[in-house]
Amino acid sequence: MDSALTRWVSAKARVIRGITRRRLCIGPTTELAIVRRFHQIYHDTGHRTWLNTYWLGVPTLKCPLDLWVYQEIIYGLRPDAIIECGTASGGSALYLASILDIVGNGEVITVDLLDAAGKPQHLRVKYLVGSSTSEDTVTSVARLVDGKRTVMVILDSDHHKDHVLNELRIYSRFVTKGSYLIVEDTVIGHPVMQGFGEGPMEAVAQFLGENGDFSVDRDREKFYLTFNPRGYLVRKK
Numbered sequence: 001m002d003s004a005l006t007r008w009v010s011a012k013a014r015v016i017r018g019i020t021r022r023r024l025c026i027g028p029t030t031e032l033a034i035v036r037r038f039h040q041i042y043h044d045t046g047h048r049t050w051l052n053t054y055w056l057g058v059p060t061l062k063c064p065l066d067l068w069v070y071q072e073i074i075y076g077l078r079p080d081a082i083i084e085c086g087t088a089s090g091g092s093a094l095y096l097a098s099i100l101d102i103v104g105n106g107e108v109i110t111v112d113l114l115d116a117a118g119k120p121q122h123l124r125v126k127y128l129v130g131s132s133t134s135e136d137t138v139t140s141v142a143r144l145v146d147g148k149r150t151v152m153v154i155l156d157s158d159h160h161k162d163h164v165l166n167e168l169r170i171y172s173r174f175v176t177k178g179s180y181l182i183v184e185d186t187v188i189g190h191p192v193m194q195g196f197g198e199g200p201m202e203a204v205a206q207f208l209g210e211n212g213d214f215s216v217d218r219d220r221e222k223f224y225l226t227f228n229p230r231g232y233l234v235r236k237k
């Protein structure tokens, strides 16, 4: 954006924020409560929201606001490879491949325990079947990303803490400097699905305590509603 336009956008943003706060009479605490409440509603009506979301006709278990953030990250990084743990129907893999098509670079390597029928075929998508943490899978992934300049990783398979932590320890090594390690569904227990037990959020906390190469990029939570609070990790070194 040119600088005059940037100044205009910032001035507009300040005015809108002021008006909104005055009209709704809300401070940051109330704002957070509203976001959490909306989050709960969005999650608990999954049959009309996240279980009913499609990319080019393929079920995609994502929040569209996160998909927009993905698009911004991919445009910025132009990754050579995106590793995705957790394919399901292949909707998210197809979405990632579509954005890679637009930026003209990269491929998606997506892994799932199950080999779902009818997954979308795309030249930029490679499907691997197996557990994301098995030695065979990790060896195959390592071979596929060997020598790639920019690699990002998305963890969206089994959401229990032990599995996610294991994935974080294994897959963090593939993430190149400046790139992203995205942990999906850190929202589990925070605030949705209370009672699930320890999940992705707890795995991230432990991982960050043992690995100083990554930090949380909270700017990626700018749209308020995200399935991945504290889940956008960026590799600093």
Ligand SMILES: C[S@@+](CC[C@H](N)C(=O)[O-])C[C@H]1O[C@@H](n2cnc3c(N)ncnc32)[C@H](O)[C@@H]1O
Pocket: 059, 060, 061, 062, 085, 086, 087, 088, 089, 090, 091, 092, 093, 111, 112, 113, 114, 130, 131, 132, 133, 156, 157, 158
């Ligand atoms: C939340 S879904 C993935 C959603 C998909 N990324 C999307 O956005 O449409 C989780 C998937 O992880 C798979 N899964 C569960 N445990 C796994 C494991 N140990 N390794 C690989 N995939 C696993 C499940 O079979 C399921 O398809």
